[in-house]
Amino acid sequence: MHYAVRPMRVEDVPQANEIDRECFPNQWPTPSYRPELLFNRLSHYFVAWDTAESPSHCPAGEPEQRAVPSKASRLGQLVEGVRRFFYGEGATSPASEQRIVGLAGLWIIADEAHLTTIGVREAYRRQGIGELLLIAAIDYALMCNAQVVSLEVRASNQAAQALYEKYGLTKVGLRRGYYTDNREDAVVMSTDRIASASFQSQFQRLKGAHTQRWGPAECQIC
Secondary structure (H helix, E strand, C coil): CCEEEEECCHHHHHHHHHHHHHHCCCCCCCCCHHHHHHHCCCEEEEEEEECCCCCCCCCCCCCCCCCCCCCCCHHHHHHHHHHHHHHCCCCCCCCCCCEEEEEEEEEEECCEEEEEEEEECHHHCCCCHHHHHHHHHHHHHHHCCCCEEEEEEECCCHHHHHHHHHCCCEEEEEECCCCCCCCCCEEEEECCCCCCHHHHHHHHHHHHHHHHHHCCCEECCC
16 A cells, blocks of 8 residues: 555645545535644644655645735735635645645544544545544544544445444434535444453454555554
């Protein structure tokens, strides 16, 4: 496997936004990764990147540059600056040269790790990347001394539910009308104690099976 997982950096934000638009086109509001990375100590984001991609890769879909009118008020300039800061446009840091192919996010709250997002570019799906990100998220939750991993998933997303069930998450509840785009219900899923011997035995077996099928992958957070 020529993919690796590492913590998300600010220069990854433009590509993270691309993945969000591709994976969750109806999601509202869209995530603001920049302030999450800089200011939210509860949030932890990871990216999978293609180690075989040329370092000179330039991500498609560069944001359109908007010139500020010469007579714009100071308030207008301030509003524009805040908007660009939160959505990653006109960033002063360089864009990542690595091809980001997937992302995952966790909120660590007390003894619970809540998986907030996981997504893979369509062209890179069915290559074990989503499962790799889930493995990294569970490993990181364990490093942070979380007791359980939980999440919400669309009721219609049977493929995702099957993957989560494979890794020990079970259905524990239902949130009616949770998704704002179409009022779809969310299935709430959670693990048992991830540090328990029974969970770890199954988890390590699944990690080994993933490596055997897809090959070893570098993980810089595990």
